[in-house]
Amino acid sequence: MKKIIISLCLVLLGVFFIGCDGGTSDRVIIDFWHMSPVGSESFSATKQIINEFNESQELYTVKGTGFGFWDYWDKIAVAISSKTAPDIGFSTIDDVPIRAEAGVLYNISDLIDADPDGIDIEELYQSQLDFATYEGDLYALPFTATTRVLYYNLDMFAEVGLTEADVPTTWEELHTVAKQLDVDEDGVIQQLGFDPTYGNATYHGYLWQCGLDFFDDDLNPTLNTQKHIDVLQWMIDFNSEYTRNQLVAFGDANAMLGINVFAGERVAMIVEVDGLYQIIQNAGATFNYGVTSIPLPDEDGVRVNWGSGFSVELYDNRKNEEDQKAGAWEFLKYLMSKEVQKEFSTANGWLMAHQEAMEEVAEGNAIMTRLLEEVAYARDKRYVPYAPSWHGNDWQPYYNQALNRELTAEQALAAARANYLQKKENWEATH
Template sequence: MKKLRMPLLVLTSTTLMLSACAGFQTNNSSEEETNEEGKTVVDFWSFWGSELRRPVIDKIVADFNASQDEIEVKHTYSPWGDIWTKELAAIAAGNPPDVVINDINATAIRGKENQAMNLSEFMDDSFSEKFYPELWNATLYEGDSYGIPFNTDTRVLFYNTDAFEEAGLDPEDPPSTWAELEEYAAKLDVKNGDDYDRLGFYPLWGVGYDVWLLNANGENYFGEDNNVDNVNINTETNAEVLNWLKSWRDRIGEDVVNSYQAQIDSQQGNPFFSGDLAMLVQQPTFYTQISEYAEDLNFGVAPLPEYEPGNGHTSWGGGFVAEIPEGSSDPEAAWAFIEYLTGAEAQEYWAVQNFDNVANIEAAEAAAENDELSEEGQMVYQMAVESMENTLLTPAPVEAPGFYNYINPHVDEFFLGSMTAEEALAQAQADVEDLIQKNQ
């Protein structure tokens, strides 16, 4: 017995010791990390690893490193699906990175849960004026900012000017209301039996039903200040909008919608490129696809049409912030990098190289006139900048995390025909109110 027990004991204890070594090899987070040159190291995580984005962000990091000799930023790419769960684990373990790019819509919740640092102490009052107010407000929890807006997006209407001319429409005068949108779409349709040689428009490609609700209401479900005291889901307007959206599907037909959808999903086969679809709501970055797959396409771009004249061309956007995770080893240095990252110079570079909407107003306006963009590029970017004025975000209130998970299924049922719009909205309203009550 003894003979066997000893080796076993040794084996077990060695294994345990080895695993323990690996387990506790963490840095003490209160200590500053420095490299061999004595510079403070800022660990920066982003999900920008694509061929297009990686060189741009790496160049910004290199520029920052060259601009001063105190701080060395180290950029680590982490894939989209992993980055935030990884960050969370690192925060919980007490050894997080120093700057992370994160979703703007959950910034307030991350502030509330102590995942991201309160950044108010680093900035003066005028700092917030550099950014679009809608973006800035989305980063606030109880009046303090927990992430600085980096990039954003909006939704605009792309239209084929050749098709407009063919249909006898003025390419300089795109539809500006929903009624005009319907009228134009009907004129642009070219029917061929049950099929279409050209389809004018379908509202649910490129955006979801919620963007149209936002456009009609001019505010999200929780009102302007994102207050959960009133939940405006089950309203007459919303029911009307849903029925309006469905009427398109009924008119065009399920099969046509599905087969166009499949082509849109395949990217380069997008019917807008081939002229088979005359109008499409998309993000301004859609322009990069047009210039890649359909260079010769003549197109224009317009704000999202408004629900009724004077109602406002409300559009929808999202975006990303740069935040400092709670427990960062050197928040001061991290802040210095964030200031650079969200400053006009880096932002304009990002905007022009990636053709992406940026959060810094000065940079966005400069990008629209930047000579590196083609004439068409400048036109689209200019529209993107204009559309930002009317763009709303829909961050989840801290009392209603993931609220859309409680609305979407019912609206799905409506579009599938198993519920009326009123029933679906009433149930969604009840479910979201339950959710809020649970979290209060």
């Protein structure tokens, strides 16, 4: 009996060591973090892309680790901080300089110089490359692209005798068309033409269209001009025939069920990100719709939309891991190649950074083609070190108070500005 147990243990030990070897003992392991965890829709495709790379390699093996979108950011931040970051991973492109300055990213420009044919930089959007640049060198590459557009429901247009030719191009037209599409019964909203606070429309997006911003070139908060007040007032007054409660309830009714209010055919027009197209596709929606540029304030308005995207970065854990660095660079070249970018787009429904790849994916697809056109006008938010979440947590309470008419537009903007100024002063006191 004793002999049998010992033999069994030895066999198990042997199997364990064979398992550990995995046939890749002489290969360098490259850690790659992504946002397609086991169970997600894009997991299989991401795994397939990694496997294809591994099969083509003799020197490196990429080990992919997927985290859910909302978990990813804390995980990568802690990993960078504790010098246990993966060799290659995704992050946000607008704050690349903060990581570059801290010395946690490898200089991509140096790698490109040493291997000029590795990545075709010309295929990437210059606006995105600018965000990934620190002191003249690239420290990340744009991996995906995002854009915001106006989605419009043509079936709803047809019901009131409108056609695609009536799709608004200015704020004034937007208001006129939207009012024709409003439907309510006894004061209860049944259908809404448009609301400037729905979807992914933002106050700073509308400001950009007017040639304004939250901050000046020295990152001092502005917000105190009459034009800033006018834009916010326009948003507040757009659907003034309804109370804020009614508008919130109408939007919430769908949002709480996880259904986009446009995909649920409740609003006729909405400003949304490119991802909504994929959502509508996945839901198997049957209504007719189109996408176009976000209407401009007037003829002098700036054609711009808030776009962003993930960056792909090589992390330097300051352990002189030259083999890891070389392997991560090989994998980065593979990820940025046209074919892999196409595969990622098909698998995830993402707009990718590689222009030619996306043109091929979008060929024959009117909506995708239109979305891609808008990427050229996308602009990312600025990174403000003293208020990294200036558009989110810092701004939202004042924005909501203005929308709820608890504060006037002027009061809300003044209060928000005072908050930014205080944050700036406090930040400067510790830097």
